Amino acid sequence: MKFVIATAAAAIAVAATPASARTYSDVVRCVKVADGKCTKWDRLTTEQAMKAQWKTGYVFGPTYTYTDFSTIPQNFVTEYGLDPSGRYVYQNGYIYVVDPTTYAVSKVIYTTNP
DSSP: OHHHHHHHHHHHHHHOOOGGGOOEEEEEEEEEEETTEEEEEEEEEHHHHTTSSSOTTOBOOTTSOOOOGGGSOHHHHHHHTOOTTSEEEEETTEEEEEOTTTOBEEEEEEOSOO
């Protein structure tokens, strides 16, 4: 009987993984906006970031139809210091910052605007 109780206690201890054991990605999202500017950011867990369609390093290529800079919400342009001469893909609530020389995604920005 003691063995059964000890085994059950061990199973509960393993199942209760603390939040600090989570792995985090390089994707951040704005979680609080005041006066049109983001005042609080959260880093997404790896699991949350996996929902992004493209990851850092994905190559779009020179012939891809990139998002027009003027269609990216101004608050994200300001907060992230996005350059009007840069290349961006804005889809499904994500802004993908693309390196203009390699055409690879260098940064993924999560927005709450799908």
